[in-house]
Amino acid sequence: MNSVALDKNIHNRKEFDCGVNELNNFLKLTANQQSNKDNSRTYVIEDKNDKSIIIGFYTLTMIGVELNLFAKKLEKKHNSNTSVGLVARLAVSKRYKNRGVGSWLVVDALLKLLNASEIVGFSLIVVDAKDGKKSFYEKFGFQSFKDEKNKMYISVADIRKSFTNRV
Numbered sequence: 001m002n003s004v005a006l007d008k009n010i011h012n013r014k015e016f017d018c019g020v021n022e023l024n025n026f027l028k029l030t031a032n033q034q035s036n037k038d039n040s041r042t043y044v045i046e047d048k049n050d051k052s053i054i055i056g057f058y059t060l061t062m063i064g065v066e067l068n069l070f071a072k073k074l075e076k077k078h079n080s081n082t083s084v085g086l087v088a089r090l091a092v093s094k095r096y097k098n099r100g101v102g103s104w105l106v107v108d109a110l111l112k113l114l115n116a117s118e119i120v121g122f123s124l125i126v127v128d129a130k131d132g133k134k135s136f137y138e139k140f141g142f143q144s145f146k147d148e149k150n151k152m153y154i155s156v157a158d159i160r161k162s163f164t165n166r167v
Contacts, residue, residue: 001055001101003043003108008032011044012052018091020131026089027057034059040088043108045101056092056101058109060085060116065126084124084153085113106140110159117156126153 006013006027013028031042040061047053063086087109092101113125129137129150141162142152 001045001104001108003045003058003105003112006031006035006042006044006057010051011046011054013054016054016057016091017094018056019094020091023089023091026059027054027091031057031059042089043112045105054093055096056090056105058090058105059088060109060112061088062086062122063126065124083122084126085116085122085156087113087125087127090127102136103139106137110140110154111163114156114159114163123156124153125156125159126151128152 013031016027017024027042031040034040035042040059042057042059044057045055047055062083064082065084087106090102090105090109092105110125117123127137127142129142129152134144134150134152137152140154141158142154145151145153
């Protein structure tokens, strides 16, 4: 699999259905606009037989966070760094569920953010684990914020170690 930037001239956003209206509508109506405004970037996986078909997507951006929401150890270590990478949205088409696509999307998103952190320097990556997906993200090492159980984070250092150990 290979992710590419969403291209409204190639990708049929109207046919994408992950079963969550909020995610479907973001892809269909907002993702391209946000990219044009340099607010976020959305990446898709295309069907190898028909590049117009979107198998899944994720959106990346940066956000500011309050460090007191993290564990004390991280709060002390990163006290001057309040910008973090964000996997803002992630979804898989219902037609491609249960094939490992979601896991592949997470790994690909983390690799892109790891590369970005080498250029601009940020130490944490955040996800918002909606609709009971918390255990899915925990498999990758994400931990819950102190007070927001569905908002989760992982350190860039942990991601770097994970990928270094795989090579």
